Amino acid sequence: MVEVYKNGDLHVWIPVAAETDKYPARAFLPINGLNEAYLHGYKAEISESKYLEALCDIQNSFLSNESKVFTVNGGKKEERQYKAKWRHGRQKNSPLLGPTKGWVKVNLADVERIDDAVLAKSLDNSDSKYSELESSILDPILCGSDAELAEQAQQIINSIGDKIPMGQVTPKKSSASQEVFLRDAAVVAYVLNKAGGVCECCNEGAPFLKKNEEPFLEVHHVKHLADGGSDTIQNTIAVCPNCHRELHYGAGQQALIEKLYSNIERLICE
Ligand SMILES: [Zn+2]
Ligand SMILES: [Zn+2]
Incomplete structure (x- = not known):
């Protein structure tokens, strides 16, 4: 044993x-x-x-x-x-x-x-x-594709309660020929739960419901994984597609990120 x-x-x-x-x-x-x-x-x-x-x-x-x-x-x-x-x-x-x-x-x-x-x-x-x-800690549920990530997160979203995902300080990569970061579905489920259908960036409700009636929000890494960001709840937010695009491509990206760090207590600047 x-x-x-x-x-x-x-x-x-x-x-x-x-x-x-x-x-x-x-x-x-x-x-x-x-x-x-x-x-x-x-x-x-x-x-x-x-x-x-x-x-x-x-x-x-x-x-x-x-x-x-x-x-x-x-x-x-x-x-x-x-x-x-x-x-x-x-x-x-x-x-x-x-x-x-x-x-x-x-x-x-x-x-x-x-x-x-x-x-x-x-x-x-x-x-x-x-x-x-x-x-009180959730072990990582590592997923190699967005579809798998969304499905796994959906499966646990109603059962995680107050548990905190362990996440990954150094995100693992898959061994497939084209290296992709593996992501933790528990982190996605936790962050979506916390957001409760409201974009954590603009504080507006999700723009539409998914086929399963859940609000559509996307989970974004404030410091990108490719830049060495962690896959943890301290580095992820649930945002509407507009804010998500702006966070990736907007001219005001830096100001937006600073606003997130000061407004969302969970986040830790990496
Ligand atoms: Zn938004
Ligand atoms: Zn993103």
């Missing part, structure tokens, strides 16, 4: 230690952002590593059931320790915890925003030692 995180994965498995009389359940989460260093591993062999590296060590050790026997109590007693246990905190004497409660699959973009309690609750609601956290 647990998979070791690989660079580029959108999700990550996080171990959670069960609550005790004294302490609430605790998860292996980054303390101060993903770059925080960690002390973890065997009682006698503490290594230090960045969060994701440390997490991968724990995941690998869990999957291979790696353990070691230590002599404790002045040689009187032997104790087996599993490496998938980790230390909570950065002190060498901080307690060893383990995935005694289970593992939760989390969207990588959520990792810095969740806490131990959220993960513990997700496992409490599961009937196994594994669960998946419903994310």
Whole structure:
């Protein structure tokens, strides 16, 4: 069930230690952002590593059931320790915890925003030692053509609610002979939803309804993809065809773009 995180994965498995009389359940989460260093591993062999590296060590050790026997109590007693246990905190004497409660699959973009309690609750609601956290982030739905993009966006437009598309900071290109940017249908659906049938540039209603009765607006990248713009909700707007043409070809293009940045809170100048 647990998979070791690989660079580029959108999700990550996080171990959670069960609550005790004294302490609430605790998860292996980054303390101060993903770059925080960690002390973890065997009682006698503490290594230090960045969060994701440390997490991968724990995941690998869990999957291979790696353990070691230590002599404790002045040689009187032997104790087996599993490496998938980790230390909570950065002190060498901080307690060893383990995935005694289970593992939760989390969207990588959520990792810095969740806490131990959220993960513990997700496992409490599961009937196994594994669960998946419903994310507030939408994974990209990459589409290679305008038709596919429109169709995919239409399919999810009524179900995305308050979820935020992850988008693509660096838009991927298809491997077809003629390179085209792949676009995220979730970004299109979100931006059309936000616009609610009103052009985000001139604030007029869409000029006509499509065959499916939805208002016709086009989704435009304020900084063009070809100029290195991102395919994210911070760089996209829903506009009427007139404004869209003007944004591409108008003499007042620059002034229009500045107006958009000051009027639409969601946008971030790239
Ligand atoms: Zn308009
Ligand atoms: Zn455009």
